[in-house]
Amino acid sequence: MSGYERGRVMNKLADLMEQHTEELALLDGADAGKLLLLGKIIDIPAAVQMLRYYAGGADKIHGESLRVSGKYQGYTLKEPIGVVGVIIPWNFPSLMFFLKISPALAAGCTVVVKPAEQTPLSALYYAHLAKLAGIPDGVINVVPGFGPTAGAAIASHMDVDSVAFTGSGEVGRLIMEASARSNLKTVSLELGGKSPLIIFDDADIDMAVELSRLAIFFNKGEVCVAGSRVYVQEGIYDEFVKKAVVAAQNWKVGDPFDVTTNMGPQVDKEQFERVLRYIDLGKSEGATLLTGGKPAADKGYYIEPTIFADVKEDMQIAQDEIFGPVMSLMKFKTIDEAIEKANCTKYGLAAGIITKDLNIANRVSRSVRAGTVWVNCYFAFDPEAPFGGYKMSGFGRDQGMMAIDKYMQVKSVITAVPDSPWY
Numbered sequence: 001m002s003g004y005e006r007g008r009v010m011n012k013l014a015d016l017m018e019q020h021t022e023e024l025a026l027l028d029g030a031d032a033g034k035l036l037l038l039g040k041i042i043d044i045p046a047a048v049q050m051l052r053y054y055a056g057g058a059d060k061i062h063g064e065s066l067r068v069s070g071k072y073q074g075y076t077l078k079e080p081i082g083v084v085g086v087i088i089p090w091n092f093p094s095l096m097f098f099l100k101i102s103p104a105l106a107a108g109c110t111v112v113v114k115p116a117e118q119t120p121l122s123a124l125y126y127a128h129l130a131k132l133a134g135i136p137d138g139v140i141n142v143v144p145g146f147g148p149t150a151g152a153a154i155a156s157h158m159d160v161d162s163v164a165f166t167g168s169g170e171v172g173r174l175i176m177e178a179s180a181r182s183n184l185k186t187v188s189l190e191l192g193g194k195s196p197l198i199i200f201d202d203a204d205i206d207m208a209v210e211l212s213r214l215a216i217f218f219n220k221g222e223v224c225v226a227g228s229r230v231y232v233q234e235g236i237y238d239e240f241v242k243k244a245v246v247a248a249q250n251w252k253v254g255d256p257f258d259v260t261t262n263m264g265p266q267v268d269k270e271q272f273e274r275v276l277r278y279i280d281l282g283k284s285e286g287a288t289l290l291t292g293g294k295p296a297a298d299k300g301y302y303i304e305p306t307i308f309a310d311v312k313e314d315m316q317i318a319q320d321e322i323f324g325p326v327m328s329l330m331k332f333k334t335i336d337e338a339i340e341k342a343n344c345t346k347y348g349l350a351a352g353i354i355t356k357d358l359n360i361a362n363r364v365s366r367s368v369r370a371g372t373v374w375v376n377c378y379f380a381f382d383p384e385a386p387f388g389g390y391k392m393s394g395f396g397r398d399q400g401m402m403a404i405d406k407y408m409q410v411k412s413v414i415t416a417v418p419d420s421p422w423y
């Protein structure tokens with residue numbers, strides 16, 4: 001298919017997704033305990049936007065002409081890399097699906113997607129809609145299954161040319177190993193984080209409280225870019241803490257299909273128990289539990305919005321990705337101290353800065369080793385903004401036109417030109 005035709009069928013699929021937003025949001029809600037309302041107004045529309053962004057890119061892929069030395073001319077061809085394996089997690093089933101497959105389809109690749117075992121339903125529905133949209137059989141393949149079987153088969157397959165993965169660091173390593181042992185397929189990894197949100201003395205406190213609450217409790221803290229470490233400058237620390245506790249207590253936990261709910265249950269028993277284990281660990285490491293810290297209901301995997309204060313950088317709750325509604329609060333004095341602390345984890349996915357001082361904002365943005373920095377906002381995602389990690393948050397970028405390059409080979413074609421008026 002030409003790029004133009006690929007873009008057309010991708011847009012058709014996006015149209016069908018818009019017609020079925022309600023069902024798609026319901027499927028992700030039922031699978032993952034995600035809020036139905038936010039599925040309808042955030043997850044599914046953002047997945048549609050991602051697909052349309054790359055549909056628009058499909059007919060704008062071009063190489064370069066090369067003025068090589070000698071009696072030659074050259075050009076580069078960008079070719080689809082081939083079959084792309086996609087292994088995704090359960091926290092944003094629809095968004096993850098389109099984050100990976102949209103640039104791959106724009107590039108002209110075929111994809112084999114393994115959704116997370118917790119959330120296979122919307123992926124199967126997308127395969128069905130793809131057929132209705134006129135996407136040829138064999139282009140979008142969905143293979144539900146468990147990680148060590150279906151996922152591992154993709155990672156070690158000799159006919160898969162590239163793997164795009166989002167999930168845990170542990171599995172990221174396994175995927176690289178499988179690539180190395182099989183056909184050296186290219187790999188891109190997005191492996192989560194422990195992102196700092198740094199709030200300076202001059203910040204509007206109410207806005208800072210609101211953003212910090214959203215940064216850690218949105219989607220029950222099951223977010224790779226969750227603002228799980230909150231650093232507050234000493235001048236506003238006490239006032240911030242009082243307001244943050246009230247804000248957490250007002251964050252309503254309950255039925256994800258009720259429109260007044262702010263936060264549903266954790267995805268499954270494993271994650272529920274993991275988060276509670278980290279809360280116990282925080283207590284035994286000596287952090288001060290300010291609010292929350294327990295299951296929020298007698299049944300189901302609900303956890304109270306939880307805030308720890310007096311957290312130290314060497315505590316495990318400040319270093320590990322908890323992936324739940326647990327905020328670690330820390331106080332700082334100087335900009336230098338904030339920068340040093342912000343950088344002191346193995347991760348480097350995102351960071352937030354709240355200040356009105358342009359010089360602080362610029363200096364900290366450039367000093368934090370993270371793939372995305374949000375200034376006076378958080379979770380401000382857009383298909384246009386490249387997204388990915390520094391350090392052990394992985395490598396490779398999703399989003400932006402540059403993500404299409406992940407799914408292409410560049411071929412140089414050099415031709416002898418024995419007869420030319422100029423060289």
Ligand code: NAI
Nearest residue numbers: 088089116146147148151152167168171191192224321323
């Ligand atoms: P995981 O990394 O095990 O699962 C992610 C995906 O990888 C799933 O599709 C899974 O089936 C697949 N997978 C698992 N083992 C595999 C293998 N051997 N080969 C190929 N694919 C495999 O993550 P899990 O166990 O669901 O969550 C554990 C922790 O990982 C979370 O608590 C969180 O800290 C982190 N995580 C980070 C995410 C992110 O957005 N970066 C998303 C999900 C989890």
Ligand code: MG
Nearest residue numbers: 147168170171
């Ligand atoms: Mg796992």
